[in-house]
Amino acid sequence: MRNFPSSSFHALRVHLSIFIVAFLAAALLFLASSSLAEEHKEGAHVPQNPNSVDSALKALKDGNSRFASGQATNPRSGKDLMAKLARDGQTPLAAVLSCSDSRAPVEKIFDQGIGDLFVIRAAGAVPGVDQVGSLEYAVAHLGVPIILVLAHTKCGAVTASVTGAHEPGALGELLAKLNPVAKAVESLQESSRLEAAIKMSASMFREQLTMVSPTINEAVKAGRLKVISGVYDIDTGVVAFNE
């Protein structure tokens, strides 16, 4: 095998080194630019939701008025709409965190249809980690302009908390999230404790959402989202909004 003269061998090594350095630099530049492009895409990505804070709030209020006055229109249903939503995706006008109580059916309460509301439910409308995660999805990926935390009268979960009921297992953990409310109403007359606690629970959970979730907090600060609370009266059908 022919030996390279030492000077040409040295030159070949230099060339090779330059080639490797240039290749690595180009690769790094490519990676940096594509990750910047990715970041830019993320930063610029605001979900296209045609509903605004004002229009969504109006839709909820008008819908509840229709429902409570017995003039519900049961809008937006049927096969054609289902097919359209399946094809084009959803742009709900609000995310609602409500109690699981069967007397508080969210779409009916607001006279809304398929694709209108992104509903998350848990006894007492308690925002555990899964509920907050679901709300973050609605904000970050569906662009909902409203989050409504909806408590209701005669709520079993709040009643259990206020009366100091002890429940085993996961239910006990859920009820523990209502402890601050139960404590806050202790000094009130017994007859008014439950009503006060229900109202307070919705306000407290609403506040908690912006405290525990940077996604929700940033959307509120950017003016893209409003977080409100309300109490649904299961006797009259009326929602008392607290904006």
Ligand SMILES: [Zn+2]
């Ligand atoms: Zn309830």
